[in-house]
Amino acid sequence: MPDDSSSAADSGGRFWRSLRSLFGQEPEPSLRDQIEEAIEEHEGESSAEEDDLSQAERDMLRNILHFGERNVGDVGVPRGRIVAVPETISFVELVERFVEAEHSRLPVYRDNLDHVIGMIHVKDVFRIIATGAPPPQTITPLIRQPRYVPSSMRIIDLLADMREARTHLAIVLNEYSGTDGLVTIEDLVEEIVGKIEDEHDEAEEELLIPLGDSIWQADARAELDDVAKLIDPRLAIIDDDVETLGGLASSLAGHVPQPGEIVLHPSGWRLEIADADERRVKSMLLHPPVMEPEPQD
Template sequence: MSDDHSRNGSQGKSLLDKIANFLSGEPQNQSEVLEILTSAHRSGLVDSEALGIFQGALQVSDMQVREIMIPRAQCIIINAGAKPEEYLPPIIESAHSRFPVYGDSSDDIIGILLAKDLLDLAYKGKLEKTPLKDLIRPATLVPESKRLNVLLKDFRQSRTHMAIVVNEYGKMSGLVTIEDVLEQIVGEIDDEHDFDDEYMIKQAGSNEFVVKAVTPIDEFNEHFSTAFNEDEYDTIGGIVLSHFGHLPKREESVNIGKYHFTVLNADNRAIRLLKVSQNHH
Protein backbone atom coordinates (compact mmCIF):
# COMPACT_ATOMS: atom_id res chain seq x y z
CA MET A 1 0.00 0.00 0.00
CA SER A 2 2.83 2.34 0.85
CA ASP A 3 4.46 1.48 -2.47
CA ASP A 4 1.26 2.40 -4.30
CA HIS A 5 1.02 5.62 -2.38
CA SER A 6 4.64 6.44 -3.17
CA ARG A 7 4.19 5.59 -6.83
CA ASN A 8 1.00 7.68 -7.13
CA GLY A 9 2.64 10.54 -5.32
CA SER A 10 5.56 10.39 -7.73
CA GLN A 11 3.21 10.41 -10.73
CA GLY A 12 1.28 13.34 -9.29
CA LYS A 13 4.46 15.28 -8.68
CA SER A 14 5.66 14.55 -12.22
CA LEU A 15 2.38 15.80 -13.69
CA LEU A 16 2.41 18.92 -11.54
CA ASP A 17 6.00 19.57 -12.56
CA LYS A 18 5.01 19.33 -16.24
CA ILE A 19 2.08 21.69 -15.74
CA ALA A 20 4.25 24.10 -13.78
CA ASN A 21 6.86 24.06 -16.54
CA PHE A 22 4.15 24.64 -19.13
CA LEU A 23 2.70 27.59 -17.21
CA SER A 24 6.12 29.07 -16.56
CA GLY A 25 6.41 29.91 -20.24
CA GLU A 26 9.24 27.51 -21.07
CA PRO A 27 9.36 26.48 -24.76
CA GLN A 28 6.83 23.77 -25.52
CA ASN A 29 5.63 22.06 -28.70
CA GLN A 30 2.15 20.69 -29.33
CA SER A 31 3.11 17.08 -28.62
CA GLU A 32 4.36 18.07 -25.17
CA VAL A 33 1.19 20.03 -24.48
CA LEU A 34 -0.92 17.03 -25.51
CA GLU A 35 1.22 14.79 -23.30
CA ILE A 36 0.50 17.02 -20.31
CA LEU A 37 -3.23 17.07 -21.05
CA THR A 38 -3.36 13.31 -21.60
CA SER A 39 -1.53 12.76 -18.31
CA ALA A 40 -4.00 15.08 -16.59
CA HIS A 41 -6.86 13.07 -18.11
CA ARG A 42 -5.38 9.77 -16.91
CA SER A 43 -4.95 11.26 -13.45
CA GLY A 44 -8.57 12.39 -13.36
CA LEU A 45 -7.76 16.11 -13.38
CA VAL A 46 -9.29 16.62 -16.83
CA ASP A 47 -12.40 14.81 -18.04
CA SER A 48 -12.81 13.29 -21.51
CA GLU A 49 -14.95 16.13 -22.85
CA ALA A 50 -12.46 18.77 -21.74
CA LEU A 51 -9.58 16.76 -23.22
CA GLY A 52 -11.46 16.58 -26.54
CA ILE A 53 -11.94 20.35 -26.54
CA PHE A 54 -8.25 20.93 -25.79
CA GLN A 55 -7.29 18.60 -28.63
CA GLY A 56 -9.73 20.31 -30.97
CA ALA A 57 -8.38 23.75 -30.06
CA LEU A 58 -4.81 22.65 -30.76
CA GLN A 59 -5.84 21.02 -34.03
CA VAL A 60 -7.55 24.23 -35.22
CA SER A 61 -4.21 26.05 -35.16
CA ASP A 62 -2.91 23.61 -37.79
CA MET A 63 -6.00 23.68 -40.02
CA GLN A 64 -6.84 25.93 -42.96
CA VAL A 65 -10.19 27.29 -44.13
CA ARG A 66 -10.19 25.04 -47.23
CA GLU A 67 -10.44 21.99 -44.95
CA ILE A 68 -13.80 22.92 -43.44
CA MET A 69 -15.42 25.36 -45.88
CA ILE A 70 -18.79 24.62 -47.46
CA PRO A 71 -17.94 24.12 -51.17
CA ARG A 72 -19.45 26.61 -53.58
CA ALA A 73 -21.50 23.86 -55.25
CA GLN A 74 -23.39 23.44 -51.95
CA CYS A 75 -23.87 27.16 -51.31
CA ILE A 76 -27.10 29.01 -52.01
CA ILE A 77 -26.19 32.36 -53.58
CA ILE A 78 -28.73 35.04 -54.43
CA ASN A 79 -28.76 37.36 -57.46
CA ALA A 80 -28.96 41.01 -56.41
CA GLY A 81 -31.54 41.60 -59.14
CA ALA A 82 -33.79 38.71 -58.11
CA LYS A 83 -37.43 39.34 -57.20
CA PRO A 84 -38.99 38.00 -53.98
CA GLU A 85 -40.71 35.14 -55.81
CA GLU A 86 -37.27 34.06 -57.06
CA TYR A 87 -35.16 34.37 -53.92
CA LEU A 88 -37.67 33.55 -51.17
CA PRO A 89 -38.26 29.84 -52.03
CA PRO A 90 -34.57 28.79 -51.72
CA ILE A 91 -34.15 30.91 -48.58
CA ILE A 92 -37.19 29.36 -46.92
CA GLU A 93 -36.32 25.83 -48.04
CA SER A 94 -32.73 25.99 -46.79
CA ALA A 95 -33.66 27.66 -43.48
CA HIS A 96 -30.21 29.27 -43.35
CA SER A 97 -29.76 32.74 -41.90
CA ARG A 98 -27.12 34.25 -44.22
CA PHE A 99 -26.71 34.18 -48.01
CA PRO A 100 -23.99 35.49 -50.35
CA VAL A 101 -25.38 37.97 -52.92
CA TYR A 102 -23.82 38.41 -56.36
CA GLY A 103 -24.06 41.20 -58.90
CA ASP A 104 -23.30 41.03 -62.61
CA SER A 105 -21.94 37.47 -62.45
CA SER A 106 -21.91 34.68 -59.91
CA ASP A 107 -18.22 35.43 -59.29
CA ASP A 108 -19.07 39.01 -58.33
CA ILE A 109 -20.01 38.64 -54.64
CA ILE A 110 -21.17 42.04 -53.47
CA GLY A 111 -22.41 41.30 -49.97
CA ILE A 112 -24.31 39.13 -47.53
CA LEU A 113 -28.08 38.99 -47.10
CA LEU A 114 -29.46 38.28 -43.63
CA ALA A 115 -32.78 36.49 -43.77
CA LYS A 116 -33.98 38.39 -40.70
CA ASP A 117 -33.71 41.67 -42.63
CA LEU A 118 -36.52 40.43 -44.89
CA LEU A 119 -38.97 39.78 -42.07
CA ASP A 120 -39.83 43.38 -41.19
CA LEU A 121 -40.20 44.31 -44.85
CA ALA A 122 -42.43 41.33 -45.50
CA TYR A 123 -44.57 42.21 -42.48
CA LYS A 124 -44.96 45.80 -43.72
CA GLY A 125 -45.63 44.69 -47.30
CA LYS A 126 -42.56 46.49 -48.62
CA LEU A 127 -40.62 43.48 -49.90
CA GLU A 128 -41.60 43.95 -53.55
CA LYS A 129 -40.48 47.59 -53.60
CA THR A 130 -37.15 47.09 -51.84
CA PRO A 131 -34.13 46.11 -54.01
CA LEU A 132 -31.85 43.50 -52.45
CA LYS A 133 -28.93 45.87 -53.02
CA ASP A 134 -30.42 48.10 -50.31
CA LEU A 135 -30.42 45.22 -47.81
CA ILE A 136 -27.07 43.52 -48.19
CA ARG A 137 -24.33 43.79 -45.61
CA PRO A 138 -20.59 43.94 -46.46
CA ALA A 139 -19.01 40.56 -47.21
CA THR A 140 -15.81 39.41 -45.51
CA LEU A 141 -13.45 37.68 -47.95
CA VAL A 142 -10.82 35.19 -46.74
CA PRO A 143 -8.30 33.05 -48.65
CA GLU A 144 -8.55 29.26 -48.62
CA SER A 145 -5.18 29.10 -46.86
CA LYS A 146 -6.20 31.20 -43.84
CA ARG A 147 -5.61 29.39 -40.56
CA LEU A 148 -8.71 28.63 -38.50
CA ASN A 149 -7.38 30.07 -35.25
CA VAL A 150 -6.72 33.38 -37.01
CA LEU A 151 -10.14 33.29 -38.66
CA LEU A 152 -11.84 32.69 -35.31
CA LYS A 153 -10.04 35.69 -33.85
CA ASP A 154 -11.12 37.81 -36.85
CA PHE A 155 -14.74 36.66 -36.47
CA ARG A 156 -14.74 37.68 -32.82
CA GLN A 157 -13.14 41.08 -33.43
CA SER A 158 -15.36 41.99 -36.39
CA ARG A 159 -18.50 40.42 -34.82
CA THR A 160 -19.27 38.70 -38.12
CA HIS A 161 -20.45 35.12 -38.46
CA MET A 162 -19.74 34.30 -42.11
CA ALA A 163 -16.93 34.80 -44.59
CA ILE A 164 -16.71 34.19 -48.34
CA VAL A 165 -13.78 31.93 -49.18
CA VAL A 166 -11.85 32.89 -52.33
CA ASN A 167 -9.24 30.99 -54.31
CA GLU A 168 -5.93 32.29 -55.66
CA TYR A 169 -7.78 34.01 -58.51
CA GLY A 170 -10.14 35.85 -56.19
CA LYS A 171 -13.13 33.72 -57.19
CA MET A 172 -15.55 32.35 -54.61
CA SER A 173 -14.70 28.74 -53.77
CA GLY A 174 -16.99 28.37 -50.78
CA LEU A 175 -18.05 29.91 -47.51
CA VAL A 176 -17.24 29.39 -43.86
CA THR A 177 -19.12 30.32 -40.70
CA ILE A 178 -18.04 30.78 -37.11
CA GLU A 179 -20.09 27.67 -36.31
CA ASP A 180 -17.96 25.63 -38.70
CA VAL A 181 -14.83 26.68 -36.81
CA LEU A 182 -16.29 26.10 -33.35
CA GLU A 183 -17.48 22.63 -34.37
CA GLN A 184 -13.87 21.66 -34.98
CA ILE A 185 -13.20 22.44 -31.32
CA VAL A 186 -16.29 21.29 -29.44
CA GLY A 187 -17.95 18.93 -31.90
CA GLU A 188 -21.14 19.39 -33.87
CA ILE A 189 -23.38 22.22 -32.73
CA ASP A 190 -27.06 21.38 -33.15
CA ASP A 191 -29.40 24.22 -34.02
CA GLU A 192 -32.98 24.68 -35.05
CA HIS A 193 -32.10 23.94 -38.67
CA ASP A 194 -30.95 20.37 -38.03
CA PHE A 195 -33.71 17.92 -38.81
CA ASP A 196 -35.54 16.48 -35.82
CA ASP A 197 -33.86 13.90 -33.59
CA GLU A 198 -36.69 11.47 -34.27
CA TYR A 199 -35.66 11.34 -37.92
CA MET A 200 -32.47 9.51 -38.78
CA ILE A 201 -33.02 9.42 -42.55
CA LYS A 202 -34.34 12.28 -44.65
CA GLN A 203 -34.94 12.23 -48.41
CA ALA A 204 -33.05 15.03 -50.17
CA GLY A 205 -33.72 14.18 -53.82
CA SER A 206 -35.08 11.49 -56.10
CA ASN A 207 -32.05 9.30 -55.43
CA GLU A 208 -30.40 11.05 -52.49
CA PHE A 209 -30.84 10.83 -48.73
CA VAL A 210 -29.29 12.65 -45.80
CA VAL A 211 -28.53 10.14 -43.06
CA LYS A 212 -27.30 10.70 -39.53
CA ALA A 213 -24.16 8.68 -38.86
CA VAL A 214 -25.68 7.40 -35.59
CA THR A 215 -28.47 5.64 -37.50
CA PRO A 216 -28.67 2.04 -36.18
CA ILE A 217 -27.67 -0.62 -38.71
CA ASP A 218 -31.06 -2.38 -38.53
CA GLU A 219 -32.90 0.88 -39.27
CA PHE A 220 -30.60 1.61 -42.22
CA ASN A 221 -30.99 -1.95 -43.55
CA GLU A 222 -34.76 -1.73 -43.32
CA HIS A 223 -34.92 1.62 -45.15
CA PHE A 224 -32.44 0.80 -47.93
CA SER A 225 -33.04 -2.96 -48.18
CA THR A 226 -29.38 -3.61 -47.39
CA ALA A 227 -27.88 -6.41 -45.33
CA PHE A 228 -25.05 -4.79 -43.36
CA ASN A 229 -23.83 -6.91 -40.45
CA GLU A 230 -25.25 -5.71 -37.14
CA ASP A 231 -22.78 -7.71 -35.05
CA GLU A 232 -19.62 -5.81 -35.98
CA TYR A 233 -20.93 -2.23 -35.81
CA ASP A 234 -23.92 -0.56 -34.17
CA THR A 235 -24.32 2.39 -36.54
CA ILE A 236 -23.98 3.15 -40.25
CA GLY A 237 -21.27 5.65 -39.32
CA GLY A 238 -19.18 2.81 -37.92
CA ILE A 239 -19.41 0.86 -41.16
CA VAL A 240 -18.56 3.90 -43.29
CA LEU A 241 -15.63 4.77 -41.01
CA SER A 242 -14.25 1.23 -41.32
CA HIS A 243 -14.32 1.47 -45.12
CA PHE A 244 -12.46 4.80 -45.09
CA GLY A 245 -9.82 3.44 -42.74
CA HIS A 246 -9.35 6.95 -41.32
CA LEU A 247 -11.49 9.76 -39.95
CA PRO A 248 -12.74 11.41 -43.15
CA LYS A 249 -13.32 15.09 -43.74
CA ARG A 250 -16.28 16.82 -45.34
CA GLU A 251 -16.83 15.88 -49.01
CA GLU A 252 -14.82 12.64 -48.83
CA SER A 253 -16.78 9.75 -50.29
CA VAL A 254 -16.68 5.98 -50.56
CA ASN A 255 -18.65 3.25 -52.35
CA ILE A 256 -20.00 0.42 -50.21
CA GLY A 257 -21.91 -2.19 -52.15
CA LYS A 258 -24.46 -0.50 -54.37
CA TYR A 259 -24.46 2.75 -52.38
CA HIS A 260 -22.28 5.87 -52.52
CA PHE A 261 -21.61 7.60 -49.18
CA THR A 262 -20.43 11.23 -48.98
CA VAL A 263 -19.49 12.90 -45.70
CA LEU A 264 -21.57 16.06 -45.21
CA ASN A 265 -20.46 16.84 -41.69
CA ALA A 266 -17.60 15.55 -39.53
CA ASP A 267 -15.53 17.03 -36.76
CA ASN A 268 -12.19 16.04 -35.26
CA ARG A 269 -13.74 13.08 -33.45
CA ALA A 270 -16.52 11.53 -35.52
CA ILE A 271 -18.57 11.44 -38.71
CA ARG A 272 -21.85 13.29 -38.11
CA LEU A 273 -23.88 13.39 -41.31
CA LEU A 274 -23.84 11.41 -44.57
CA LYS A 275 -25.33 11.76 -48.01
CA VAL A 276 -26.37 8.41 -49.43
CA SER A 277 -27.16 7.73 -53.09
CA GLN A 278 -27.34 4.65 -55.25
CA ASN A 279 -24.09 3.84 -56.99
CA HIS A 280 -24.71 3.38 -60.72
CA HIS A 281 -21.15 2.34 -61.52
Protein backbone atom coordinates in the same frame (compact mmCIF):
# COMPACT_ATOMS: atom_id res chain seq x y z
CA MET B 1 18.41 48.71 -17.57
CA PRO B 2 18.70 45.06 -18.77
CA ASP B 3 20.15 42.44 -16.47
CA ASP B 4 23.57 41.36 -17.86
CA SER B 5 23.37 37.94 -16.22
CA SER B 6 19.94 37.32 -17.78
CA SER B 7 21.22 38.33 -21.23
CA ALA B 8 24.20 36.04 -20.86
CA ALA B 9 21.94 33.16 -19.82
CA ASP B 10 19.70 33.71 -22.85
CA SER B 11 22.73 33.75 -25.16
CA GLY B 12 24.07 30.62 -23.56
CA GLY B 13 20.72 28.88 -23.92
CA ARG B 14 20.53 29.73 -27.60
CA PHE B 15 24.10 28.47 -28.06
CA TRP B 16 23.39 25.05 -26.50
CA ARG B 17 20.11 24.70 -28.40
CA SER B 18 21.94 25.41 -31.66
CA LEU B 19 24.67 22.93 -30.71
CA ARG B 20 22.14 20.18 -29.92
CA SER B 21 20.40 20.87 -33.23
CA LEU B 22 23.74 20.65 -35.06
CA PHE B 23 24.41 17.18 -33.68
CA GLY B 24 20.90 16.00 -34.45
CA GLN B 25 19.65 15.80 -30.87
CA GLU B 26 15.90 15.97 -30.36
CA PRO B 27 14.69 19.46 -29.45
CA GLU B 28 12.96 19.92 -26.15
CA PRO B 29 9.19 19.34 -26.42
CA SER B 30 7.11 22.48 -26.81
CA LEU B 31 4.42 23.47 -24.34
CA ARG B 32 1.85 22.32 -26.91
CA ASP B 33 3.51 18.87 -27.08
CA GLN B 34 3.70 18.58 -23.31
CA ILE B 35 0.02 19.42 -22.84
CA GLU B 36 -1.07 16.99 -25.56
CA GLU B 37 1.13 14.25 -24.09
CA ALA B 38 -0.45 14.81 -20.67
CA ILE B 39 -3.93 14.55 -22.20
CA GLU B 40 -3.05 11.32 -24.00
CA GLU B 41 -1.67 9.79 -20.80
CA HIS B 42 -5.08 10.18 -19.19
CA GLU B 43 -7.12 9.31 -22.31
CA GLY B 44 -10.12 7.15 -21.45
CA GLU B 45 -9.71 7.58 -17.70
CA SER B 46 -12.70 8.58 -15.60
CA SER B 47 -11.74 10.42 -12.45
CA ALA B 48 -13.89 10.95 -9.41
CA GLU B 49 -12.11 14.23 -8.71
CA GLU B 50 -14.49 17.12 -9.25
CA ASP B 51 -11.72 19.45 -10.39
CA ASP B 52 -10.32 16.99 -12.95
CA LEU B 53 -10.91 17.44 -16.68
CA SER B 54 -13.89 15.61 -18.16
CA GLN B 55 -13.54 13.76 -21.47
CA ALA B 56 -15.42 16.56 -23.23
CA GLU B 57 -13.02 19.13 -21.78
CA ARG B 58 -10.03 17.06 -22.89
CA ASP B 59 -11.43 16.82 -26.42
CA MET B 60 -11.96 20.59 -26.58
CA LEU B 61 -8.50 21.26 -25.17
CA ARG B 62 -6.95 19.00 -27.80
CA ASN B 63 -8.92 20.84 -30.50
CA ILE B 64 -7.67 24.18 -29.17
CA LEU B 65 -4.06 22.94 -29.30
CA HIS B 66 -4.41 22.32 -33.05
CA PHE B 67 -6.79 25.19 -33.82
CA GLY B 68 -3.99 27.44 -35.07
CA GLU B 69 -2.66 24.78 -37.44
CA ARG B 70 -5.70 24.63 -39.72
CA ASN B 71 -6.47 26.87 -42.67
CA VAL B 72 -9.77 28.36 -43.81
CA GLY B 73 -9.82 25.95 -46.76
CA ASP B 74 -10.05 23.02 -44.31
CA VAL B 75 -13.35 24.07 -42.72
CA GLY B 76 -16.77 25.44 -43.57
CA VAL B 77 -19.06 24.81 -46.52
CA PRO B 78 -17.45 23.73 -49.82
CA ARG B 79 -18.45 25.49 -53.04
CA GLY B 80 -20.70 22.62 -54.17
CA ARG B 81 -22.92 22.96 -51.09
CA ILE B 82 -23.29 26.74 -51.01
CA VAL B 83 -26.89 27.95 -51.21
CA ALA B 84 -26.78 31.36 -52.87
CA VAL B 85 -29.10 33.66 -54.80
CA PRO B 86 -28.55 35.81 -57.91
CA GLU B 87 -28.73 39.57 -57.51
CA THR B 88 -31.66 39.57 -59.99
CA ILE B 89 -33.91 37.48 -57.70
CA SER B 90 -37.21 39.07 -56.65
CA PHE B 91 -38.09 39.71 -53.00
CA VAL B 92 -40.82 37.04 -53.07
CA GLU B 93 -38.43 34.46 -54.51
CA LEU B 94 -35.82 35.49 -51.92
CA VAL B 95 -38.25 34.73 -49.10
CA GLU B 96 -38.93 31.32 -50.65
CA ARG B 97 -35.20 30.57 -50.83
CA PHE B 98 -34.74 31.45 -47.14
CA VAL B 99 -37.60 29.12 -46.22
CA GLU B 100 -36.16 26.36 -48.37
CA ALA B 101 -32.55 26.76 -47.22
CA GLU B 102 -33.28 27.34 -43.50
CA HIS B 103 -30.17 29.54 -43.27
CA SER B 104 -29.92 32.93 -41.60
CA ARG B 105 -27.62 34.34 -44.31
CA LEU B 106 -27.51 33.78 -48.07
CA PRO B 107 -24.66 34.89 -50.36
CA VAL B 108 -25.63 36.97 -53.40
CA TYR B 109 -23.81 36.47 -56.68
CA ARG B 110 -23.58 38.28 -60.01
CA ASP B 111 -23.62 36.04 -63.12
CA ASN B 112 -22.11 33.04 -61.30
CA LEU B 113 -20.84 31.86 -57.92
CA ASP B 114 -17.32 33.10 -58.64
CA HIS B 115 -18.62 36.67 -58.33
CA VAL B 116 -20.21 36.88 -54.87
CA ILE B 117 -21.10 40.53 -54.33
CA GLY B 118 -22.51 40.29 -50.81
CA MET B 119 -24.95 38.53 -48.53
CA ILE B 120 -28.46 39.03 -47.16
CA HIS B 121 -29.46 38.46 -43.53
CA VAL B 122 -32.88 36.92 -42.89
CA LYS B 123 -33.68 39.49 -40.20
CA ASP B 124 -33.60 42.26 -42.81
CA VAL B 125 -36.12 40.28 -44.86
CA PHE B 126 -38.24 39.53 -41.79
CA ARG B 127 -38.29 43.21 -40.79
CA ILE B 128 -39.99 44.12 -44.08
CA ILE B 129 -42.54 41.32 -43.72
CA ALA B 130 -43.25 42.04 -40.04
CA THR B 131 -43.76 45.78 -40.49
CA GLY B 132 -45.86 45.41 -43.61
CA ALA B 133 -43.52 47.71 -45.52
CA PRO B 134 -43.68 47.50 -49.32
CA PRO B 135 -41.08 45.03 -50.61
CA PRO B 136 -38.14 46.59 -52.45
CA GLN B 137 -38.12 46.50 -56.24
CA THR B 138 -34.68 44.86 -56.11
CA ILE B 139 -32.77 43.15 -53.34
CA THR B 140 -29.88 45.66 -53.61
CA PRO B 141 -30.85 47.62 -50.45
CA LEU B 142 -30.68 44.38 -48.43
CA ILE B 143 -27.17 43.35 -49.48
CA ARG B 144 -24.45 43.48 -46.83
CA GLN B 145 -20.73 42.99 -47.27
CA PRO B 146 -19.19 39.72 -46.02
CA ARG B 147 -15.48 39.12 -45.52
CA TYR B 148 -13.44 37.80 -48.47
CA VAL B 149 -10.54 35.65 -47.34
CA PRO B 150 -7.97 33.35 -49.03
CA SER B 151 -8.24 29.61 -48.41
CA SER B 152 -4.67 29.69 -47.02
CA MET B 153 -5.63 31.99 -44.14
CA ARG B 154 -5.35 30.45 -40.67
CA ILE B 155 -8.71 29.93 -38.99
CA ILE B 156 -7.47 31.50 -35.75
CA ASP B 157 -6.70 34.70 -37.70
CA LEU B 158 -10.11 34.59 -39.38
CA LEU B 159 -11.85 34.20 -36.02
CA ALA B 160 -10.08 37.29 -34.69
CA ASP B 161 -10.83 39.16 -37.93
CA MET B 162 -14.54 38.29 -37.87
CA ARG B 163 -14.82 39.24 -34.21
CA GLU B 164 -13.25 42.63 -34.83
CA ALA B 165 -15.35 43.30 -37.95
CA ARG B 166 -18.51 41.90 -36.30
CA THR B 167 -19.12 39.77 -39.38
CA HIS B 168 -20.46 36.22 -39.14
CA LEU B 169 -19.84 35.02 -42.69
CA ALA B 170 -16.73 34.92 -44.88
CA ILE B 171 -16.42 33.97 -48.55
CA VAL B 172 -13.38 31.76 -49.14
CA LEU B 173 -11.46 32.53 -52.34
CA ASN B 174 -9.16 30.22 -54.26
CA GLU B 175 -5.87 31.20 -55.91
CA TYR B 176 -7.74 32.56 -58.94
CA SER B 177 -10.03 34.74 -56.77
CA GLY B 178 -12.95 32.43 -57.50
CA THR B 179 -15.29 31.19 -54.79
CA ASP B 180 -13.95 28.12 -53.00
CA GLY B 181 -16.49 27.96 -50.16
CA LEU B 182 -17.82 29.89 -47.19
CA VAL B 183 -17.16 29.91 -43.47
CA THR B 184 -19.36 31.10 -40.62
CA ILE B 185 -18.56 31.88 -37.01
CA GLU B 186 -20.40 28.67 -36.12
CA ASP B 187 -18.05 26.65 -38.32
CA LEU B 188 -15.04 28.07 -36.47
CA VAL B 189 -16.53 27.46 -33.01
CA GLU B 190 -17.36 23.87 -34.02
CA GLU B 191 -13.64 23.30 -34.64
CA ILE B 192 -13.23 23.64 -30.86
CA VAL B 193 -16.45 22.34 -29.28
CA GLY B 194 -17.55 19.85 -31.95
CA LYS B 195 -20.68 19.77 -34.10
CA ILE B 196 -23.43 22.12 -32.89
CA GLU B 197 -26.88 20.83 -33.81
CA ASP B 198 -29.97 23.00 -33.68
CA GLU B 199 -33.70 22.32 -34.00
CA HIS B 200 -33.52 22.69 -37.79
CA ASP B 201 -30.68 20.24 -38.30
CA GLU B 202 -31.75 16.86 -39.60
CA ALA B 203 -29.97 13.62 -38.91
CA GLU B 204 -27.09 13.18 -41.33
CA GLU B 205 -28.31 11.21 -44.29
CA GLU B 206 -26.48 8.81 -46.50
CA LEU B 207 -25.67 10.50 -49.81
CA LEU B 208 -24.44 7.34 -51.55
CA ILE B 209 -26.51 4.15 -51.18
CA PRO B 210 -25.68 0.86 -52.96
CA LEU B 211 -28.71 -0.80 -54.58
CA GLY B 212 -27.13 -3.98 -55.91
CA ASP B 213 -25.71 -4.94 -59.32
CA SER B 214 -23.16 -2.14 -58.77
CA ILE B 215 -25.91 0.49 -59.11
CA TRP B 216 -25.87 3.39 -56.66
CA GLN B 217 -28.54 5.81 -55.53
CA ALA B 218 -26.79 9.14 -55.14
CA ASP B 219 -27.63 12.54 -53.75
CA ALA B 220 -26.34 15.24 -56.11
CA ARG B 221 -24.66 16.93 -53.13
CA ALA B 222 -22.24 14.00 -52.73
CA GLU B 223 -18.67 15.22 -53.13
CA LEU B 224 -16.55 13.70 -55.86
CA ASP B 225 -13.78 12.89 -53.38
CA ASP B 226 -16.21 10.64 -51.50
CA VAL B 227 -17.51 9.15 -54.75
CA ALA B 228 -13.94 8.34 -55.79
CA LYS B 229 -13.21 6.59 -52.50
CA LEU B 230 -16.46 4.66 -52.26
CA ILE B 231 -17.44 3.90 -55.87
CA ASP B 232 -14.87 4.56 -58.60
CA PRO B 233 -11.93 7.04 -58.67
CA ARG B 234 -12.51 7.60 -62.39
CA LEU B 235 -15.72 9.47 -61.60
CA ALA B 236 -13.69 12.26 -59.98
CA ILE B 237 -11.43 12.77 -62.99
CA ILE B 238 -12.79 15.77 -64.89
CA ASP B 239 -11.22 18.90 -66.30
CA ASP B 240 -13.88 21.34 -65.07
CA ASP B 241 -13.74 22.77 -61.54
CA VAL B 242 -16.64 20.82 -60.01
CA GLU B 243 -16.81 19.18 -56.60
CA THR B 244 -20.17 17.38 -56.44
CA LEU B 245 -22.08 14.80 -58.47
CA GLY B 246 -24.66 17.42 -59.40
CA GLY B 247 -21.95 19.70 -60.73
CA LEU B 248 -20.42 16.76 -62.59
CA ALA B 249 -23.71 15.90 -64.30
CA SER B 250 -24.33 19.51 -65.35
CA SER B 251 -20.76 19.93 -66.58
CA LEU B 252 -20.89 16.78 -68.70
CA ALA B 253 -24.33 17.58 -70.12
CA GLY B 254 -23.57 21.25 -70.78
CA HIS B 255 -26.83 22.20 -69.03
CA VAL B 256 -28.88 21.23 -65.97
CA PRO B 257 -30.11 17.75 -66.92
CA GLN B 258 -33.73 16.95 -66.14
CA PRO B 259 -35.39 13.80 -64.67
CA GLY B 260 -35.09 10.80 -66.97
CA GLU B 261 -32.07 12.18 -68.79
CA ILE B 262 -28.97 9.97 -68.86
CA VAL B 263 -25.55 11.60 -68.84
CA LEU B 264 -22.62 9.50 -69.99
CA HIS B 265 -19.30 9.76 -68.15
CA PRO B 266 -16.06 9.15 -70.12
CA SER B 267 -15.33 6.14 -67.89
CA GLY B 268 -18.55 4.45 -69.03
CA TRP B 269 -20.59 5.22 -65.93
CA ARG B 270 -24.11 6.44 -66.74
CA LEU B 271 -25.69 9.13 -64.56
CA GLU B 272 -29.50 8.74 -64.70
CA ILE B 273 -31.15 11.88 -63.35
CA ALA B 274 -33.89 10.99 -60.88
CA ASP B 275 -34.82 14.42 -59.53
CA ALA B 276 -33.97 17.95 -60.64
CA ASP B 277 -35.44 21.38 -61.21
CA GLU B 278 -34.46 24.19 -63.57
CA ARG B 279 -31.65 25.30 -61.24
CA ARG B 280 -29.95 22.11 -60.10
CA VAL B 281 -29.83 18.33 -60.05
CA LYS B 282 -31.05 16.80 -56.78
CA SER B 283 -30.56 13.03 -57.09
CA MET B 284 -29.54 10.37 -59.58
CA LEU B 285 -28.79 6.71 -60.17
CA LEU B 286 -25.26 5.67 -61.05
CA HIS B 287 -25.09 2.75 -63.48
CA PRO B 288 -21.71 1.01 -63.88
CA PRO B 289 -19.91 0.68 -67.21
CA VAL B 290 -21.10 -2.20 -69.36
CA MET B 291 -18.40 -4.84 -69.48
CA GLU B 292 -17.46 -5.90 -72.99
CA PRO B 293 -17.63 -9.71 -73.44
CA GLU B 294 -14.22 -11.33 -73.74
CA PRO B 295 -13.50 -12.65 -77.26
CA GLN B 296 -13.87 -16.37 -77.65
CA ASP B 297 -10.85 -18.35 -78.81
